[in-house]
Amino acid sequence: MSTSTVESVRVRTIAIIGNPNSGKTTLFNALTRLRQKVGNYPGVTVEKKEGRITFHDGSEASLLDLPGTYSLTANSPDEKIATDILLGRTAHTTAPDSVICVVDASNLERNLYLVSQIIDSHLPVVVALNMIDIANSEGIKIDFNALQQQLGVPVIPTIASRKMGIDELKKTIETTPKSNGVVRKWSVPEVFARECDELIDLLKNYHKVSEPLAFHEALDLLTTQTPSPHQLDRFSYELMEHVKKDHRRLDFLGIDRQSVVIEARYKWINNVCAIAVTQTKHADMSLSDKIDRVLTHKVWGFVFFFALMTVIFQSIFTWAILPMELIGDGFDLLGQQITRVMPEGDLRDLIVNGALAGVAAVVTFLPQILFLFLFLGLLEDTGYMARAAFIMDRAMSKVGLHGKSFIPLLSSFACAIPGIMATRTIESPKDRLVTMLVAPLMSCSARLPIYTLMIAAFIPSTSLFGILSLPALTMLSMYLLGLTAALTMAWLLKKTLLKSAPPVFIMELPRYKLPSAKTILLKMWERARLFLREAGTIILGVSIVLWFLATYPRLENGTASEQINQSFAGRAGHLIEPLIRPLGFDWKIGIGLIGSILQREVFVSTMGTIYNIKNADEESGTLSLKEQMQNDKDPVTGKPTFTVLTAICLMVYYVLAMQCLSTVAVMRRETNGWKWPLFQFGYMTMLAYSVTFLVFRVGLWIGGGA
Amino acid sequence: MAWVHEMNEVSLSELLPGEKGTVERISHAAATVRQRLMEMGVVRGIQVQLIRFAPLGDPIEVRVGGYRLSLRRNEAQAVLVTKDVT
Ligand SMILES: Nc1nc2c(ncn2[C@@H]2O[C@H](COP(=O)(O)OP(=O)(O)O)[C@@H](O)[C@H]2O)c(=O)[nH]1
Numbered sequence: 001m002s003t004s005t006v007e008s009v010r011v012r013t014i015a016i017i018g019n020p021n022s023g024k025t026t027l028f029n030a031l032t033r034l035r036q037k038v039g040n041y042p043g044v045t046v047e048k049k050e051g052r053i054t055f056h057d058g059s060e061a062s063l064l065d066l067p068g069t070y071s072l073t074a075n076s077p078d079e080k081i082a083t084d085i086l087l088g089r090t091a092h093t094t095a096p097d098s099v100i101c102v103v104d105a106s107n108l109e110r111n112l113y114l115v116s117q118i119i120d121s122h123l124p125v126v127v128a129l130n131m132i133d134i135a136n137s138e139g140i141k142i143d144f145n146a147l148q149q150q151l152g153v154p155v156i157p158t159i160a161s162r163k164m165g166i167d168e169l170k171k172t173i174e175t176t177p178k179s180n181g182v183v184r185k186w187s188v189p190e191v192f193a194r195e196c197d198e199l200i201d202l203l204k205n206y207h208k209v210s211e212p213l214a215f216h217e218a219l220d221l222l223t224t225q226t227p228s229p230h231q232l233d234r235f236s237y238e239l240m241e242h243v244k245k246d247h248r249r250l251d252f253l254g255i256d257r258q259s260v261v262i263e264a265r266y267k268w269i270n271n272v273c274a275i276a277v278t279q280t281k282h283a284d285m286s287l288s289d290k291i292d293r294v295l296t297h298k299v300w301g302f303v304f305f306f307a308l309m310t311v312i313f314q315s316i317f318t319w320a321i322l323p324m325e326l327i328g329d330g331f332d333l334l335g336q337q338i339t340r341v342m343p344e345g346d347l348r349d350l351i352v353n354g355a356l357a358g359v360a361a362v363v364t365f366l367p368q369i370l371f372l373f374l375f376l377g378l379l380e381d382t383g384y385m386a387r388a389a390f391i392m393d394r395a396m397s398k399v400g401l402h403g404k405s406f407i408p409l410l411s412s413f414a415c416a417i418p419g420i421m422a423t424r425t426i427e428s429p430k431d432r433l434v435t436m437l438v439a440p441l442m443s444c445s446a447r448l449p450i451y452t453l454m455i456a457a458f459i460p461s462t463s464l465f466g467i468l469s470l471p472a473l474t475m476l477s478m479y480l481l482g483l484t485a486a487l488t489m490a491w492l493l494k495k496t497l498l499k500s501a502p503p504v505f506i507m508e509l510p511r512y513k514l515p516s517a518k519t520i521l522l523k524m525w526e527r528a529r530l531f532l533r534e535a536g537t538i539i540l541g542v543s544i545v546l547w548f549l550a551t552y553p554r555l556e557n558g559t560a561s562e563q564i565n566q567s568f569a570g571r572a573g574h575l576i577e578p579l580i581r582p583l584g585f586d587w588k589i590g591i592g593l594i595g596s597i598l599q600r601e602v603f604v605s606t607m608g609t610i611y612n613i614k615n616a617d618e619e620s621g622t623l624s625l626k627e628q629m630q631n632d633k634d635p636v637t638g639k640p641t642f643t644v645l646t647a648i649c650l651m652v653y654y655v656l657a658m659q660c661l662s663t664v665a666v667m668r669r670e671t672n673g674w675k676w677p678l679f680q681f682g683y684m685t686m687l688a689y690s691v692t693f694l695v696f697r698v699g700l701w702i703g704g705g706a
Numbered sequence: 707m708a709w710v711h712e713m714n715e716v717s718l719s720e721l722l723p724g725e726k727g728t729v730e731r732i733s734h735a736a737a738t739v740r741q742r743l744m745e746m747g748v749v750r751g752i753q754v755q756l757i758r759f760a761p762l763g764d765p766i767e768v769r770v771g772g773y774r775l776s777l778r779r780n781e782a783q784a785v786l787v788t789k790d791v792t
Contacts (some may be wrong), residue, residue, distance in 0.1 A: 073747040075738070107772045110747040140772075225737040258737065262744040266752075288774075289757075298761045390776050394762035397778075403765070427738075505765055506742050506781060509774040 010328045012061040013576030014053065014173060015086060017118065018069035018102030019111050021383075021510040023130040026160040026519065027048075027102055028065040031170070036063075038526060055174050064096065067424075070110070072117045072216065078426045085662045087213050095213075098176050100169070105135035105142055105157070106511075112151075113262075120152060120184060120619060122212035124176040128169055133162075134511070139281035147276040152182035161516055186268035188260050191253055195246045202239060214517070216544045222246060223257050288512045292387070301391055312375045320367040320693040327367070331360035350547060357608055360541025362536040366528055368445045372414035373527045377520035383512045394504055399487045402426060403505055405435040405586060409486065412442035413479075416663045418527065419444075420670055430500040434493045436670060437680050440663050441486035443479045443655060446600040450654050451478055453604055457626040458647035474648075485687065527562060546595045546606055569595075583689070584649050584696045586641055593659075600659045643697040647694050657688035714789040719782035721726065721756035727787030728753050741780050747771050748785060 009195050016031075018024045032051030035202060043612055049065035067078035074080035103111040118125050127147075139186070148155040153676070154172045158165030183545040187193070199218040209217055221231060221243045229294030232240065250257050294300050333696030335352045342348040379385045385407055393403030404426050419439040426432040443451075455471045463469045494500070549569035572594055573587035580590055588607075596603040608625050632641040658681045667677035714727075721727055729752050732740045747770050748754065755768040757774065765778045 061772070070742075073745060075742060109771045110773060113745060144743060149711070258734075258741060259732075259749070261742055266747065266749045282789050292758070294766075296758060296761060296767070301761045386776075390760050390765060391762075393776075393778070394760060394764050397764075502740070504736075504739050504781060505776070506739070506746065508746075509767060509776050567774075693756050694712045 001417060006682065008643075012098075013064055013096045014061050014098050014100060015064045015066050016094035016100045016102060017066045017082060017114070018068060018128075018130075019070055019104060019107075019114060020402065020508065022068070022102045022104040022111060023158075023160040024068060024102045025067065026129060026516070027064065027130065027158065027166075027169075029101070029518070029522065030160055030163050030166050032063055034522070036065075038530075042543055053170070057172060057174070061097075069114065071114055073220070076424060078313045078424045087216060089213070092128050095123060098126070098173060100126050100128055100173065102128045102130050102160075105129045105132045106138055106140060108135075108140075108142070108273055109266070109269055111196055113265055115151065116186065116265045116269065117216075119151065119182050120212065120215060121270070122181070123628060125153050126172050126176060127151065128160075128165070128171065129155050129157045130160050132157045133159050138286070139279055141278045141280055143276045143278075148270040152185075152273055186264045188264045189255060192222070192250060192255055192257075192260055195250065199243070199246070202237075202242065205233060207239065219261055223261055225258065226589040243573075268333060273415070286511070288383075291512050292509075295384070296391060301386070301387075304635065305388065312372075315375075317373055320371050322635075323367040324364045327364050327686065328360065331356060346551075349551065350544070354544045354547030355540070357547070361530065361541060364449070369414060370524050371525045372445060374520060376411060376414065378515050379521045381513070381515035381519055383510045386509050389507060397505075399491035399579070400431075401435065401490055401665060402428075402431055404429065404507065405490075408435055408439055409442055412439040412444060414502060416440040416442065416631065416660065417666050420663065420666050423670075427504060430498045431494075433671065433676065434490050434498050435675065436667060437493060437683075438486040438490045440658055440660065440680070440684065441482050441489060441656065443482040444600075444660075446660065447478075447654050449601050449604045451475055453607070453626060453629075453646040453650055454651050457629050458642060458644050460575055474651075476652050478655050481652065485656055485691075487684075489687075542595060546591075550591070582696070583692045584643075584699075585652065585653075588641060589646075589650065593653075596659045597661065597668075600654060603654070603659075645696065649696050652695050653688050653692040655688075656684060656691055658684035714791070715784045715786055716789055718754065718756070718787055719766065721781040721787070721789070723756055723758050725785075726753060726755040726790040727791060730786045730788055733784045733786065735784055736781075739784060743781070743785065746775060747773075747774070753790070754787060755790075782790035 016024055016028050028049065028051060034051075036049060036051030038049055038302075046410045051063045051065070053061050053063045055061070057355075064085065066082040069079040069082045072083045074083050084090045086095065086099065099118060099121075101115050102558070103115060115127060129144065129147070131634070132142070142157075144155055144157055154176065155171055156169045157167055158169060160166075188196075196215075196218050199221060200211075200214045203214040203217055204211070205524065214588075217231075224231070227240060227243075247257065294302055310705075327663075333354050337357070338352055339348065342351070372613050376385075379388065389403035389406050392406040396403055396406055405423070408419045408422040408426075410419075411422050419442070420436045423432045423435045423439070426435060451474075455474050457475050459471050461469060461471050546569065549572070550567045551563075552567060555563045555566055569591045570587065573590035576590045576594065577585075577587045580586075580593065585593070592603045592606045595606040607629065629642050630640075633639065634641055663675045664681060667680060668674055671677065715730060716727070718727065718729075728746055729750055731750060732743055732748065734740065755769040757769055759766050759792060760776070765776045766782055767774055767776050768782070769775075
């Protein structure tokens with residue numbers, strides 16, 4: 001039958017694994033020639049990168065880029081996925097057919113630790129000895145043949161960033177046998193080995209664990225201090241009792257169960273390196289060290305750090321404006337063209353004021369997102385990101401967080417979604433949760449259009465003390481407010497709901513290197529595409545729905561103002577008006593708030609939609625949104641709808657409120673349930689409401705309401 | 707306290723920038739920290755060197771074999787080394 005043949009042709013899978021910063025991703029890109037897609041592992045939001053690799057004989061295989069890890073003893077969700085996939089422990093996948101283990105040649109000892117664990121899995125493995133250029137420049141000479149002989153698996157020298165060794169690597173993978181069949185060469189004390197063998201037998205006979213996995217599980221069971229959930233879940237009570245007895249016996253004999261295997265592996269590694277590696281010169285102070293002398297200096301380190309942050313913000317606010325305006329003008333032009341050629345009617349209205357406005361709202365964001373990911377990419381690829389964590393850890397620890405939380409929080413300045421996803425590197429689940437919960441308080445780029453609009457319209461562009469411009473200062477205050485709120489909430493959460501011990505901070509400081517344009521461009525492209533696809537579709541949909549809500553039910557005759565008043569949107573706005581009056585907001589802002597629960601930036605396009613429609617028959621079509629908002633008057637009292645204070649309140653509200661459905665969705669996936677996203681939505685809305693209320697009251701009191 | 711240190715045995719957090727030491731043992735106080743440190747190469751017999759303190763005094767940067775590791779003083783306290791006299 002045809003179905004059975006389809007099933008039997010299973011594509012071979014090859015997994016790439018390696019330490020962080022070993023050049024894994026670069027190698028993956030070189031092997032797949034960018035034929036890849038990014039997805040998620042089922043159940044968890046660890047990014048799954050999969051690509052196609054074509055061999056010389058034309059056959060294809062699927063290449064899986066596993067998250068970087070130092071060992072197969074999982075500490076974080078990322079590492080757990082890497083281990084589970086590699087050992088075939090997940091329900092959905094079997095173990096890969098072969099493995100490429102990427103090794104940083106300039107740091108062979110530590111990298112070989114993972115290699116030794118993988119060799120024990122008996123999977124066919126090829127070692128890609130990467131970064132040999134760097135190793136050479138540091139005077140490290142590696143005898144490839146000797147290394148290959150010692151390891152018992154093929155070793156291929158590569159320079160992934162220059163695509164060197166890629167062909168040999170492919171050829172070698174093509175011809176690797178089904179199992180590496182290497183006999184374990186590192187040794188542990190005899191008693192330990194005996195218990196281990198006994199356990200392997202039990203696992204194989206009673207728990208249907210296959211050979212290489214059984215060895216790994218047995219080691220895990222014997223060395224663990226407290227059984228993991230996985231172990232309790234997978235193995236019977238009897239087995240766990242047996243393990244307990246083993247523990248007691250080994251402890252009694254004075255064997256340090258935790259260190260015995262690790263030390264045995266490192267002992268073996270030392271022997272391997274003694275044979276295969278020669279250090280020809282000793283660089284006393286590398287370039288990285290010289291750079292670090294300045295960049296982690298007590299004074300210059302912070303000067304540089306804050307200067308860098310300033311440059312990043314400046315560039316987003318100034319450089320990104322030009323392309324944004326160009327894009328905006330382009331869409332305006334397009335709208336005018338369509339208005340000219342199409343007959344008047346609902347359809348034209350829908351296209352120009354609904355769809356086109358939505359698309360424009362999405363696309364004008366791209367410059368900012370690209371700029372932010374350009375900078376984040378640069379920080380990451382140069383190696384500075386780890387220094388930022390190093391510098392900021394002490395400060396972060398004041399609120400009970402980890403230096404590593406700094407990076408996700410920093411990323412949240414672009415968008416909380418990648419920020420939340422970047423928390424995967426944080427090992428402690430509670431610290432990770434706290435970071436995720438406060439990440440959306442950081443002012444993301446989606447708030448920027450709101451700030452920009454409000455500031456341009458209502459904050460006088462004068463300067464304070466001659467140098468500080470008031471608009472820039474206002475903008476900065478909003479960012480600082482978000483930051484302060486995030487840190488305070490983190491501190492509060494760590495003290496109360498998510499109380500836990502201070503997190504562990506053990507982090508490699510990678511060598512500085514010149515960033516690779518390709519790596520960064522690829523990342524920018526990936527993020528931009530993700531934004532266009534995921535956020536873009538939501539914004540577009542909401543724009544059209546909002547256009548509909550603001551247009552129907554149609555009034556036969558009446559001004560545009562009456563029309564919107566009567567529309568579904570207007571009614572909803574009126575409905576919540578009593579609720580938001582205490583914040584100084586009217587029903588139009590109400591519509592904006594409702595519409596932007598899905599996505600903050602929708603607020604601007606909603607305002608655009610509302611005012612565009614409103615002024616369609618008033619011959620003021622060329623007036624910009626900003627001017628229309630300035631001119632807008634309350635029809636009853638004749639007072640302006642927006643004042644400086646309203647503008648500030650609105651910005652404050654948006655700084656603190658969780659007006660982003662995509663973030664809620666990501667949170668749900670990351671935390672595997674609705675509890676935390678709902679909690680987050682609730683606390684942020686409450687926080688936003690109360691702080692805005694306070695600001696409004698204080699503002700009125702001061703007299704800023706005039 | 708009556709810790710009977712070996713002649714030069716100090717904790718890694720007590721080294722000064724530039725000072726080197728050889729790892730003797732890692733205390734059992736925190737199992738995860740211990741596991742992680744050992745797996746990253748901080749094992750008995752390896753030479754470590756304290757490179758610098760972070761600008762705010764914590765964490766610290768340590769050279770382990772061929773690479774740089776940063777860890778908090780708190781964690782470094784668990785690592786006991788004999789100071790190399792040079
Ligand atoms: N000099 C040199 N740089 C490399 C080599 N392989 C990768 N890189 C660079 O090392 C950095 C980190 O690589 P990446 O693939 O992101 O590492 P990953 O964290 O293991 O995925 C990038 O800037 C690469 O361009 C190599 O063989 N030699």
